[in-house]
Amino acid sequence: MDIVYSVLPPQFLSQVLVGLSRTTILFIVASGLSLILGVLRIPNVAHGSLYMIGAFVSYSIAKLFGGGPSSYWWALLITPFVIALISFVVERGVFQFLYEREHLMLLLLTFAFSLVFGDLVKLIWGVEYKSVPVPGAFQGFVPLFGGIPFPLYNLFLLCVGPVVALILWFIVNKTKIGKISRAAAVDREMVGAVGINVSWVFATVFVIGCLLAGLGGVLVAPTVSVTLGMDHTLIIEAFLIVIIGGLGNIWGALLGALIFGLSQSLGILLWPKFGIVIPYLAVVVVLLIKPTGLLKSTW
Amino acid sequence: MLSVNGIDTYYGLSHILFDVSIRVEKGEIVGLLGRNGAGKSTTMRSIMGLTPPKKGEIIFKGEVITGKKPYILFRKGIGYVPDDRRVFADLTVDDNLEIVYRREETWNKERVYSLFPALYEIKNRKAGFLSGGEQQMLTIARALMGSPELLLLDEPTEGLAPLIVKDLEEQILKLKEAGISILLSEQNIKSAMKLVSRAYVIDNGRIKFEGTRAELDENEEIKRRYLMV
Numbered sequence: 038m039d040i041v042y043s044v045l046p047p048q049f050l051s052q053v054l055v056g057l058s059r060t061t062i063l064f065i066v067a068s069g070l071s072l073i074l075g076v077l078r079i080p081n082v083a084h085g086s087l088y089m090i091g092a093f094v095s096y097s098i099a100k101l102f103g104g105g106p107s108s109y110w111w112a113l114l115i116t117p118f119v120i121a122l123i124s125f126v127v128e129r130g131v132f133q134f135l136y137e138r139e140h141l142m143l144l145l146l147t148f149a150f151s152l153v154f155g156d157l158v159k160l161i162w163g164v165e166y167k168s169v170p171v172p173g174a175f176q177g178f179v180p181l182f183g184g185i186p187f188p189l190y191n192l193f194l195l196c197v198g199p200v201v202a203l204i205l206w207f208i209v210n211k212t213k214i215g216k217i218s219r220a221a222a223v224d225r226e227m228v229g230a231v232g233i234n235v236s237w238v239f240a241t242v243f244v245i246g247c248l249l250a251g252l253g254g255v256l257v258a259p260t261v262s263v264t265l266g267m268d269h270t271l272i273i274e275a276f277l278i279v280i281i282g283g284l285g286n287i288w289g290a291l292l293g294a295l296i297f298g299l300s301q302s303l304g305i306l307l308w309p310k311f312g313i314v315i316p317y318l319a320v321v322v323v324l325l326i327k328p329t330g331l332l333k334s335t336w
Numbered sequence: 337m338l339s340v341n342g343i344d345t346y347y348g349l350s351h352i353l354f355d356v357s358i359r360v361e362k363g364e365i366v367g368l369l370g371r372n373g374a375g376k377s378t379t380m381r382s383i384m385g386l387t388p389p390k391k392g393e394i395i396f397k398g399e400v401i402t403g404k405k406p407y408i409l410f411r412k413g414i415g416y417v418p419d420d421r422r423v424f425a426d427l428t429v430d431d432n433l434e435i436v437y438r439r440e441e442t443w444n445k446e447r448v449y450s451l452f453p454a455l456y457e458i459k460n461r462k463a464g465f466l467s468g469g470e471q472q473m474l475t476i477a478r479a480l481m482g483s484p485e486l487l488l489l490d491e492p493t494e495g496l497a498p499l500i501v502k503d504l505e506e507q508i509l510k511l512k513e514a515g516i517s518i519l520l521s522e523q524n525i526k527s528a529m530k531l532v533s534r535a536y537v538i539d540n541g542r543i544k545f546e547g548t549r550a551e552l553d554e555n556e557e558i559k560r561r562y563l564m565v
C-alpha cells in the first residue's frame with residue numbers, strides 16, 4: 038500500500054472517491070435530461086426543478102415516517118414515484134402539445150416552468166433550509182486510504198451509480214420501450230407509421246427522465262442542505278455534461294459526469310482557491326477538441 | 337378495399353395534389369406511375385395520414401379514414417413502405433421487426449424471414465449497415481409484421497441492381513398471392529408492368545390516365561408524354 042501511496046497520495050485517492058460520488062448524482066440527473074433531449078428533443082430547463090422537488094419531497098416523506106435513521110429509505114422508495122406522477126401530469130397536460138415547437142420556444146417555456154416550480158416549492162416548504170437524515174446503516178465515516186475518514190453514505194452513492202447505469206442500459210437496449218424510443222429519437226414519423234402511438238412513447242420517456250431527476254434529488258438530499266435554488270446550479274452542470282457527452286447519448290452523460298465530477302473534486306485538492314472553475318475549464322477544453330461532444334449525438 | 341376520392345394535398349402553401357382519385361380492390365396490385373416529382377410519394381403520404389389532404393376523402397374497408405393518425409391507419413391494416421427506405425438505423429434487423437405493432441398473427445417474424453431469407457442471415461446486424469437492397473427488404477418486412485391488408489409500396493426498386501429488382505418483383509407477387517392488396521408506385525414502368533393489373537398515371541399532381549395494364553400498354557401517347565418511354 039505504501040508503494041501505491043508514494044505515487045498516489047491518500048488525499049488524492051480520497052478525493053477521487055468524493056468526485057465519483059458526486060459523479061453518481063450528476064450522472065443520474067444528466068442521463069434523464071439527455072434522454073428527454075435525445076428522444077423528445079426538449080431542452081428541459083425544468084429538469085433541475087424536479088431534482089429540487091425530489092429533495093424536498095424526500096424531506097417531507099422522511100418526516101412523515103418519523104424522521105429517524107430508517108425514514109430515509111421510505112423517502113428513497115416513494116419520492117421517485119411522486120416525481121413520476123408530477124411529470125406525467127405536466128407531460129400530458131402541457132408538454133405533449135409542444136413537441137413540434139421550435140427549440141428556443143421550448144427553452145423559454147420550460148424555463149417558465151422552472152420558475153413556477155420554484156415558487157411552488159417556496160409556497161409549500163418555505164424558504165428555510167431543510168435537512169434529510171442520513172440512513173442509519175450509512176451514518177458516520179470509515180477510515181480509508183491511510184486512515185483518512187470517508188463518509189459511509191458516499192460509499193453507498195458509489196454503489197448506486199453503477200446500479201442505475203446498468204438498469205438504464207437494460208431499459209434502453211433490451212426492452213421494447215427502449216428500442217422504440219431509440220427509433221423515435223431518429224425518425225418519429227416512421228415509428229408512427231408502423232403502428233406505434235408515439236405520443237405515449239414520449240410520455241413514458243419523459244416520465245423516466247424526470248424520475249431520474251427526482252432520484253438524483255433524493256440521493257443528494259442527505260449530503261446537502263435542501264434549499265431553494267439548488268435547482269439552478271445543477272441544471273447548468275447537467276446541461277454542460279450533456280453537451281460535452283453528446284446530446285441524447287446516455288453513455289455520453291456518464292462520461293461527462295465523470296469528467297465534471299472528478300475535475301471538481303480534484304480541482305479543489307490541487308488548487309483550493311479556484312478549484313471550482315476547473316470543471317468549467319474542462320468543458321471548454323472538451324468543446325474545443327470536440328465541439329459536437331465526446332460520444333455520438335442523436336441530434 | 338381503398339378508395340381515394342378527389343384529394344388535394346399541400347406541403348405548407350405549395351399545392352401538390354389536385355383532385356386525385358384512386359381505387360384499389362381486394363387482392364390486386366395497382367400501379368401509380370409517373371416521373372420524378374409527379375406526386376407519387378405525396379399520394380402515398382396522404383393515404384397513410386402523414387401529409388393529410390386538405391380536401392377530398394379516403395375510404396378504407398368502407399370506413400372514412402381521412403385525417404386519422406398514421407399509427408391508427410397502420411392498426412387498421414395499412415402498411416407503408418416509404419421511397420427513402422427509412423429503416424431504424426440504430427436498431428438491429430430483428431429489432432426493426434420486433435418493435436412493430438402487431439395487429440394480428442397472420443404475419444410474424446418466422447413468416448417474414450422465410451419470405452426474405454437474406455434478412456434472417458443478418459438479423460443481428462444494425463440496419464444502418466445494410467445495403468440498399470437489404471434495407472428495402474427490411475422496410476417491406478417491417479410493414480408486413482403488422483399483417484397489412486393494404487400495402488403502400490413507394491418505388492421499391494429505385495436504385496437497386498437488376499438482379500435484386502428481379503428478386504423483389506417475385507416477392508411482391510408472393511405478397512399478392514398471400515392476399516395483400518398493393519398500391520405500387522414506380523417510375524420504372526418496365527418493372528411495374530410485370531406486376532400490376534391496373535394502373536394510374538400521375539403528372540404534376542393530377543391523374544392523367546386510368547386503365548388496365550393492357551390499355552396502358554397500348555396507349556403510346558400517355559407512355560411517351562408522362563412515362564418517358
Ligand SMILES: Nc1ncnc2c1ncn2[C@@H]1O[C@H](COP(=O)(O)OP(=O)(O)O)[C@@H](O)[C@H]1O
Pocket residue numbers: 347350352370371372373374375376377378379
Ligand atoms: N416536403 C416537401 N415540401 C415541399 N414540397 C415537396 C416536399 N416533398 C415533395 N415536394 C414537392 O412535391 C412534388 C411531388 O413530389 P413527390 O410526391 O415526392 O413526387 P414523386 O414521389 O412522384 O417523385 C414535387 O414537386 C416536390 O418538389
Ligand SMILES: [Mg+2]
Pocket residue numbers: 376377378419490491
Ligand atoms: Mg417519390
